[in-house]
Amino acid sequence: MHILTENQDSSFPIEELQGIVEVLANNNRLERCVSIYAEARIENARAAFKAINVEYLEIQLSETVSVQTVESYIDQWDEHMEFAVRHLLHKEHKLCNEVYCNIESEDVKLSCFAKITTQCGFMDIFNFGAEICKCKKEAIKLLSLLKIFSTLDKLRFQFNDMFDGKFCVEIRNRTRDLLKNIVDGTCEIFCELSVQVELQRAFSPPPNGDVPRLVCFVAEYCNRLLKDENKSILVRVLEIYNSNNKVEFEDGLLSFKIHNVMKALEINLETWSTSYKDNALSYFFTMNSHWYLFNNVRGTQLGDLMGDSSLWAYYESVDYYADLYMRESWGKITVLLREEGLILFPGGRAVDRNLAKKRIRLFCEAFDDAYKKQSKWVLYDNALRWKTRQLIAEAIVPRYKRYLQRFMEHEIDEVKHSAERMESLIGSMFEPKIGKYGDRSKCTDLIGVKNADLNHYDAKLCY
Numbered sequence: 001m002h003i004l005t006e007n008q009d010s011s012f013p014i015e016e017l018q019g020i021v022e023v024l025a026n027n028n029r030l031e032r033c034v035s036i037y038a039e040a041r042i043e044n045a046r047a048a049f050k051a052i053n054v055e056y057l058e059i060q061l062s063e064t065v066s067v068q069t070v071e072s073y074i075d076q077w078d079e080h081m082e083f084a085v086r087h088l089l090h091k092e093h094k095l096c097n098e099v100y101c102n103i104e105s106e107d108v109k110l111s112c113f114a115k116i117t118t119q120c121g122f123m124d125i126f127n128f129g130a131e132i133c134k135c136k137k138e139a140i141k142l143l144s145l146l147k148i149f150s151t152l153d154k155l156r157f158q159f160n161d162m163f164d165g166k167f168c169v170e171i172r173n174r175t176r177d178l179l180k181n182i183v184d185g186t187c188e189i190f191c192e193l194s195v196q197v198e199l200q201r202a203f204s205p206p207p208n209g210d211v212p213r214l215v216c217f218v219a220e221y222c223n224r225l226l227k228d229e230n231k232s233i234l235v236r237v238l239e240i241y242n243s244n245n246k247v248e249f250e251d252g253l254l255s256f257k258i259h260n261v262m263k264a265l266e267i268n269l270e271t272w273s274t275s276y277k278d279n280a281l282s283y284f285f286t287m288n289s290h291w292y293l294f295n296n297v298r299g300t301q302l303g304d305l306m307g308d309s310s311l312w313a314y315y316e317s318v319d320y321y322a323d324l325y326m327r328e329s330w331g332k333i334t335v336l337l338r339e340e341g342l343i344l345f346p347g348g349r350a351v352d353r354n355l356a357k358k359r360i361r362l363f364c365e366a367f368d369d370a371y372k373k374q375s376k377w378v379l380y381d382n383a384l385r386w387k388t389r390q391l392i393a394e395a396i397v398p399r400y401k402r403y404l405q406r407f408m409e410h411e412i413d414e415v416k417h418s419a420e421r422m423e424s425l426i427g428s429m430f431e432p433k434i435g436k437y438g439d440r441s442k443c444t445d446l447i448g449v450k451n452a453d454l455n456h457y458d459a460k461l462c463y
Helices: 014-026 030-051 071-099 106-119 122-134 139-154 156-162 166-191 193-202 213-226 228-244 253-273 279-297 301-306 308-328 330-334 353-374 382-407 419-426
Strands: none
Touching: 014 030, 014 071, 030 071, 030 106, 030 122, 071 106, 071 122, 071 139, 071 156, 106 122, 106 166, 122 139, 122 166, 139 156, 139 166, 139 213, 139 228, 156 166, 166 193, 166 228, 193 213, 193 253, 213 228, 213 253, 213 279, 213 301, 228 253, 253 279, 253 301, 279 301, 279 308, 279 382, 301 308, 308 330, 308 382, 330 353, 330 382, 353 382, 353 419, 382 419
């Protein structure tokens, strides 16, 4: 049987096999010949699949399992699917045509190839795509479905060429079913994205004024959808879905849906900002979130879609809310450094030291309270963190330093904070807690079960 399991190269004994087939056919042994040939080629193909390590195909998936558990295998599946169709099955299809070329009935080679295809392990690879469709309905699943659709689409010519005729009806039907499940699943998730963003509105915002992970997720996710390789596929899938449902496809549908998602996100931010009892934290949160959107969306496909006017509106709001934040928090502290009543005699130089000490003590206590509270607040962006520290330092330190020099020049050692110490403390504020939430930009970070027990912003776009 070794001549049946050799690789197809210049020495493959096509003519010898053709002669054997003719002899057996003339002696009414063609059926047995086809069976032996198919079994040998099936064994050969199985060995080829085993060599490329397809153990992941044994993983069982269900609607309770996140696609994240198998996401790392999807690129492998793409490669294995392409290898199976373009190389292994293409070779087997060609061999069947050549080995049985002298047999009058087309059914012989077609049935033989169909048997090899369905029993060699290819269907296990094919079925993995169907398993992905069973996974839990969540935003990141859409990206996996697009990848699977792309894989099948680029193999469309080979599928149509090889899986023709009555013996490959099952493969064609299963391919159609898989494509329909991919199209329906993709469109169902995509069309509900804005609704899912709205549902996160019921959760509380981050208690430390940080940018909600939902904001990071949505910005990154929309950008991934708008990348050329995903955008073209998604548009095509939407067109197929509308055609299947006899609905006219509208140009700009993708842009319209993405705009709705971003609008829902903006309303979430407005709602969350009003939920803070501390006005300063509310302004801090809005400043933080709008800076993230401006800084991370500008220059991307999502930024191009939203337009310059929307992006610069975020930028301008950062300054607006920074000013409100400063007035509401640090502005209320600086007024404690009043000079009224400190000069004992009009035009004189005598100072009421006790009153000066009291005001400095009250100022330092207010500073300590604000520092203690706001040290728990977070600004992940380096530039915004530096800018905010500068605003605080410029509002506090020079005025405090002048106050000390004028009214406590000979008793500076008695005050709790020197101006330099105060500036150093300000320079340590708003540091992120590294590692607490991992990489905030990755879509895969944001998965889970809707209505899970969440205390704040670690919300999940699941359905």
